[in-house]
Amino acid sequence: MDSITLIASVSMITAASSTCLGCVIPALAEGRAIVTGLTAIAQQPDAAATITRALFVGLAMIESIAIYCFVVSMILIFANPFWTYFASKAQGG
Amino acid sequence: MHLTPDEVIFFQTGFVKINATIVTTWGVMVFLVLVSWWTTRQYRKNEMPARLRCALEMVVLGIESQIADVGLFRARKYVPFIGTLFLFLATSNAVVAIPGCEPPTGSFSTTVVLASFVFFAVPWFGVREHGFWGYIKGYFKPVFLMAPFHFISELSRTAALAIRLFGNVMSGSVIIAILLTIMPVFFPVLMTILGLVVGMVQAYIFATLAAVFIAAAVRSHENPECD
Numbered sequence: 001m002d003s004i005t006l007i008a009s010v011s012m013i014t015a016a017s018s019t020c021l022g023c024v025i026p027a028l029a030e031g032r033a034i035v036t037g038l039t040a041i042a043q044q045p046d047a048a049a050t051i052t053r054a055l056f057v058g059l060a061m062i063e064s065i066a067i068y069c070f071v072v073s074m075i076l077i078f079a080n081p082f083w084t085y086f087a088s089k090a091q092g093g
Numbered sequence: 094m095h096l097t098p099d100e101v102i103f104f105q106t107g108f109v110k111i112n113a114t115i116v117t118t119w120g121v122m123v124f125l126v127l128v129s130w131w132t133t134r135q136y137r138k139n140e141m142p143a144r145l146r147c148a149l150e151m152v153v154l155g156i157e158s159q160i161a162d163v164g165l166f167r168a169r170k171y172v173p174f175i176g177t178l179f180l181f182l183a184t185s186n187a188v189v190a191i192p193g194c195e196p197p198t199g200s201f202s203t204t205v206v207l208a209s210f211v212f213f214a215v216p217w218f219g220v221r222e223h224g225f226w227g228y229i230k231g232y233f234k235p236v237f238l239m240a241p242f243h244f245i246s247e248l249s250r251t252a253a254l255a256i257r258l259f260g261n262v263m264s265g266s267v268i269i270a271i272l273l274t275i276m277p278v279f280f281p282v283l284m285t286i287l288g289l290v291v292g293m294v295q296a297y298i299f300a301t302l303a304a305v306f307i308a309a310a311v312r313s314h315e316n317p318e319c320d
Contacts, residue, residue, distance in 0.1 A: 053162070060298040064253065067260030074267060078096055 004086045011083060015076040022069020029062050094270050097263060098195040099202070114200040121184050121197065152180075156300075163301060165308040174214055175307075178207065179300035186262060186292025189269075189285055196292065199262040201255070208255035211303045212247065219310035228310070254302060261295045262288075 037055035041048045095101060098113035105111070132146045142150075156176045160168040185203075188194045197203050219228040232240040265288035272280045 050162075056294065057298060057301055060257070060294060064257035064260065067264060068256060070264050071256070071260045074096065074264070078094075 004090055007080075007082050007086055011076045011080055015073040018069050018076070019073045022066045022073075026062050026066040030059055033058050033062065094267075094274075096267060097200040098197060098266075099200045101195075113195060114197045114203060117188060117194055118185070118197040118203065120194075121181065121188065125180060125184060159301070160304050163304045163308060165304050165311065171218070171304065171307060175300050175304050178210070178303055179296055182207070182258070182296035182299055183293060186296055187289065189265065189288045189292060195266055196262050198258055198292075199266045201259050204255040204259040204262075207258070207299070208251045211254060211306060212251040214303070215247070215306050215310045218307050222311045231310070250302075250306065254299060258295055258299055261291050265291055 033055065037051055040051050044051075098117065101113035103111045103113070103116065128145075128149075132143075132149050153172065153176060156179060157168045157172050160171055160175055165171055182198065185196050185198050188196045198207075216228060219231070222228075223231070232243045265284065269281050269284045269288065272284055
């Protein structure tokens with residue numbers, strides 16, 4: 001297998017598995033966070049505003065981990081430096 | 094299909110590049126300045142204020158109460174900085190609703206600059222509160238060896254601020270662009286609505302985290318609950 005095929009296939013597989021893992025694991029973590037937040041609201045309804053705000057801040061931090069994986073996938077698909085280097089060499093050489 | 098509005102270039106000579114990010118940022122700035130100037134044009138005493146001024150006062154007082162909720166007491170000193178961050182980010186992310194415009198926060202340079210504002214604001218407010226040596230002593234506070242870890246954590250949370258905002262806004266724009274090639278009308282509208290919600294939430298998160306970082310630097314270590 002020559003290097004350009006290897007780079008293309010590895011990039012595709014890595015991009016897909018990066019988004020896949022980056023969606024599954026933060027989703028489980030956010031589920032656990034929401035369960036705890038809902039339990040707390042049920043036990044103390046008048047603190048609901050504080051709990052809701054802290055819940056949203058925590059969810060945004062977990063979400064950002066998923067976004068890191070998505071950004072890496074996007075870079076591998078659309079702005080891949082190895083691909084552009086080898087593609088220009090294959091065209092020029 | 095472009096990832097960021099940096100790649101849409103309107104005008105280029107030498108090293109000066111006018112791209113869509115710069116144009117949209119200046120548009121947001123002009124809009125905010127015009128609204129502020131129009132609202133504060135005339136202050137006449139003993140007269141019922143205009144509706145726009147009441148609405149904007151609600152917004153500013155709401156920001157002040159949120160900052161105080163987070164733990165930053167005497168919030169009025171910090172409302173200009175954090176309030177400007179929030180209003181600029183909320184308006185920039187709302188630009189996604191205008192057809193043909195992309196939010197300038199979808200470009201990594203905008204978010205890195207805003208996060209570096211927060212990075213430099215934290216010691217600025219800390220030194221104003223505690224004095225230079227008082228602020229430096231806070232780095233050595235729990236154990237003497239914790240100083241490099243405090244510094245590294247400051248750098249990494251600044252980078253996380255930048256990447257969080259960039260990733261959320263950029264992914265919204267990329268998904269809308271991809272869906273436009275697949276199914277032109279229905280799904281891109283849904284994803285634009287999602288992008289608006291995400292943009293407002295991320296603007297709130299950015300401002301709240303900036304307030305939390307400043308609160309951590311400013312609060313006095315003897316009485317953590319009041320200062």
